Amino acid sequence: MDSQEWDQRYAGTELVWTAEPNRFAVAELQDLAPGRALDVAAGEGRNAVWLAARGWQVTAVDFSAAGLDKGRRLAQARGAAVDWVRADVRDYQPEAASFQLVLVAYLQLREAELDGVLRRAVTALAPGGVLLVVGHDVTNLTEGTGGPPDPAVLYTPESITRSLGGLTVVRAERVRRSVATADGHREAVDTLVRAIRD
Ligand SMILES: C[S@@+](CC[C@H](N)C(=O)[O-])C[C@H]1O[C@@H](n2cnc3c(N)ncnc32)[C@H](O)[C@@H]1O
Numbered sequence: 594m595d596s597q598e599w600d601q602r603y604a605g606t607e608l609v610w611t612a613e614p615n616r617f618a619v620a621e622l623q624d625l626a627p628g629r630a631l632d633v634a635a636g637e638g639r640n641a642v643w644l645a646a647r648g649w650q651v652t653a654v655d656f657s658a659a660g661l662d663k664g665r666r667l668a669q670a671r672g673a674a675v676d677w678v679r680a681d682v683r684d685y686q687p688e689a690a691s692f693q694l695v696l697v698a699y700l701q702l703r704e705a706e707l708d709g710v711l712r713r714a715v716t717a718l719a720p721g722g723v724l725l726v727v728g729h730d731v732t733n734l735t736e737g738t739g740g741p742p743d744p745a746v747l748y749t750p751e752s753i754t755r756s757l758g759g760l761t762v763v764r765a766e767r768v769r770r771s772v773a774t775a776d777g778h779r780e781a782v783d784t785l786v787r788a789i790r791d
Contacts, residue, residue, distance in 0.1 A: 594701070596656040596681070603637065603659035610636060612667055614643035615698050616770060617727045617785055623647075628693030631717055633682050633710060634700040638664025638675065645673035649694070654678045654685055682710050687717035697726045701746040711756035718790040724760060726753050730767050730784040738772055738779035748784035760788035 594602075603609055618640050627648035632641040635653035637660050645651045645668065653675050655661055661677045668675045678685075683706050687695075695714045702710065714724055729740035731747040741747065750765035764787040769780045 596658075599655075599657035600659040603657055603663060608637050608639075608663060608667075610639055612639055612642075614640045615727060617768060617783065618643070618696060618698060618725065621725050621764075621785075621787055622694065622696075622723070625694065625723060628719075628722075629691060630694040630696065631687055631692045631714070633685075633695060633697045633714060635664060635677075636660045636699075638667050638677075640696055640698055641675045642668045642671050642673045644694070644696075645675045646671055650676075652676045652678060652687070652692075654680050654682055654687075656681045686713060689716050690719050692717045693719055693722045695722070695724045697724075697728070699728050701728070701741050701743075703745050704752060707752075708756045711753065712758075715757055715759055715790070718760070720790055722790045724757065724786075724788045724790075726786040727783055728753075730782040732767065733782040736780075737769075737782035738774055739781050750784050750786060753784060753786045754788075757786070757788050760790055762786065762788045 630644050630649040630651045632653040635641045635655045641651045641653035728748040731749055733740045754762050754765045768783050768785045771778050772781045
């Protein structure tokens, strides 16, 4: 989907996602000491705002103006300050060695483009910094619910870790989350990768 399609998706007043942070972001990041964080493809800002409210200095990047506007409103409602940046992450070059955390959550790009994004995310990490990548796993097509139907934009643990040269991979696995659907609760399958810059 291009930025106009995302703008259309975010056009209503209701949040497309939720105001609450992703559960894996919470579980993986809640014990980190705050520093500078980069939220890549931040969408409506649920994770960026949660981090900012916990004391992080957050830069949130997305190419959807409508998504970022919703993020700004959420931040205002929560009294959180976030630096919102409208940019295409396929070109965006973050400051090198500057962030204690880079988060990439549910960014749907083809593998070659995602590889470039992840390699730039690696260079953005300060020594000791954490990279957390979460996204729809390819097995979600057969074993899970929701998410994009195009396998070209779905992750595997290996498809992510192969872009993370220079980092120590701490976790690279498939994780499941419960999703409320019209047919009751179903499970979605995600890839989760956590890595550290030594
Ligand atoms: C599924 S949403 C996830 C949003 C957010 N990370 C979250 O977890 O709530 C995917 C986001 O990626 C953004 N996106 C997709 N391709 C992008 C690109 N090339 N540059 C910047 N943002 C992009 C979309 O605008 C959308 O907000």
